[in-house]
Amino acid sequence: MSSEAGQQHPLGIYYKIWILLFVLSGFSYAVDFYEVQGAMRWTLVLLFMTLKAGFITAIFMHVVWERMALVATILGPPIVLLLFISFMAIEGNYTENARFSYMGHDRDAVALTPEDLHGGGHGGEEHGEEAEH
């Protein structure tokens, strides 16, 4: 299909992708709702994210019907970003380990939740003090 004539496609494909995006979002939320943890959580969340991003870009943004020159311009530069992200991940892991191993930071520190601070209710009076120091 030539892009010069405009991107015209049957409506059916939009409806299908639309429903699919809802389902995938529902799955993502279910991962959190049913408290899937660990490697499984990462796998599922990243899988659903990639699928959603892929369908939006390919179908809704019509990339799958564009000519190669434009597709390469759109998808080429962001691929370089993956290299950047992995560098920062490696460096970040190293820094964290150094802080734990040599600077005596607490490995077992646990984050507080709103319930810890104001017992389930939403008082809003007592917040802030703990973090002053």
Add this chain to the structure above:
Amino acid sequence: MSEAALTQAGPQEGMDGLVDDWSSDKQTYHVPWGKAMMWIFLVSDTFIFTCFLTAYLHVRLTTTEPWPVQGAIFALSLFGSDPIPLILIALMTFILITSSGTMALAVNMGYRKDKEKAFWLICATAFFGLCFVGMQMFEWSKLILDEGIRPWQNPFGAAQFGSIFFMITGFHGLHVSGGVIYLMWVALRVRRGYYDEKGYEIVEIVGLYWHFVDLVWVFIFAFFYLL
């Protein structure tokens, strides 16, 4: 090549030369220029959001303070129920996807020159965008006023949580707000028949922007709220 032809096509100087050097009478992208430019803009915006999310990745890895539990912080009670984790964020996600669907249909109706349907579908998209921004304002005020989260500190864990949260969702919310204005601008012009002669590619162009905003949210939802 003869000498006469060489002098005729010879290099010009100054501004004319600049134009001459860049225009080789060959079009690279066989799409309307506005669409090509929108794509270039979106690629650059991808870099900005990737930098934000990578900053978040790095900050979250390097800080040895525990990261606040998102599920608990973004929980909300509906009609007096127990707090449901992430429910507001899930609703915002569904609203943004709904708006993406109406936008895709609007693009289609634009190319069919069905002005009335295109207009209303773009309006619906803008309306869902406004809902999203409204819910985000609600979320921000809850976090700022009730939970005491600031860009420099919060009572739950790593102080960087606040700075990352306000920076990333703020920048995304700004994109949504800008998008709503852009959408309404295009919608009114569609209705007035401004594009009858120029063609309805503009609806696809504003659609690209809107889908991109939705796309960014997919990544924010996964990395910031779920992981």
